[in-house]
Amino acid sequence: MIGPAEIMAIIPHRAPMLLLDGVAEIEPGVRLTAVGTAGAGRNGPELPAGSAYPRELVVEAWAQAAVLLTAWERPLPEVGAGRVMLGAAIDRVRFEREVYSGELLEHRVRLVKAVDDNAVLDGSCLAGGELVAEFGNFLVALRDTAAVRAECGTGEPA
Numbered sequence: 001m002i003g004p005a006e007i008m009a010i011i012p013h014r015a016p017m018l019l020l021d022g023v024a025e026i027e028p029g030v031r032l033t034a035v036g037t038a039g040a041g042r043n044g045p046e047l048p049a050g051s052a053y054p055r056e057l058v059v060e061a062w063a064q065a066a067v068l069l070t071a072w073e074r075p076l077p078e079v080g081a082g083r084v085m086l087g088a089a090i091d092r093v094r095f096e097r098e099v100y101s102g103e104l105l106e107h108r109v110r111l112v113k114a115v116d117d118n119a120v121l122d123g124s125c126l127a128g129g130e131l132v133a134e135f136g137n138f139l140v141a142l143r144d145t146a147a148v149r150a151e152c153g154t155g156e157p158a
C-alpha cells in the first residue's frame with residue numbers, strides 16, 4: 001500500500017486536512033482506490049468513537065482521491081508552486097448511509113474523461129463493503145497559479 005508520505009509527494013494536502021491514509025490500488029489514468037479512517041485523528045479531525053462523521057468530509061476525502069488520480073503522473077505537491085488543481089463542480093452526490101468515527105472508508109475513483117488540463121471523474125465510497133455514497137461528474141481543472149491569482153484580483157503570492 002502507498003502511504004501518506006507518498007500521497008503528500010503528489011498532492012498538497014497536509015494534516016489536518018489530508019483525509020487519506022493510503023492508496024490500495026492504482027491504474028494510472030484509469031482508476032484509483034484510496035482508504036482513510038473516519039475521525040481517527042491520524043489525518044483529519046479526531047472524533048469520539050461512534051460519532052457521526054460529517055458528510056462534507058466524506059465528499060472531501062473522496063475528492064482528494066480523485067485529485068490524487070488526476071495528478072498521479074504530474075504531481076502537485078506544493079500549493080502555489082506554479083500550478084494548482086481546482087475542484088470546479090460536482091453533481092449527482094447521493095448518500096446511502098451515515099459514516100461513524102473509526103470506520104475504514106474505501107474511496108473508489110474512475111477517470112471518465114480528460115481533455116487538456118481538465119478531467120471528469122466519478123466513483124463511490126464504501127465502508128465495511130457497504131455503499132456509503134456515490135459521486136458523479138466531478139470536474140477538476142489544472143490552472144497556472146499566477147493566472148488564478150490575477151483572476152481573483154489578489155496578485156499576492158500564496
